Amino acid sequence: MKRYELIENLTEVYFGQDYDYFGETGAEIMAEYRKACTPAELEALRVEIVDFMRSHPDLETDFPRRFERPAQPEDFGSTIREFLESVLAALK
Secondary structure: OOOOHHHHHHHHHHOOOOHHHOOOOHHHHHHHHHHHOOHHHHHHHHHHHHHHHHHOOOHHHHHHHHOOOOOOOHHHOOOHHHHHHHHHHHOO
């Protein structure tokens, strides 16, 4: 498994170009994501996000270099940090 594979999947599939297939809000999209994942996969995504945030203090620059910029529904903020924090909150 490559590093940050779960973040990549989340941003490309669930928050990618066709994100509205999964819902109109971040909460709806994450509800669909949670349905599709095992508890272990959800925990692994949480670990990846925490690791990425700790390893990359300049998220606004570093995140787009590594991942496709996610569609960011209004309820998930306007910055990458707010997006990732919203995803973390939705994983609980």
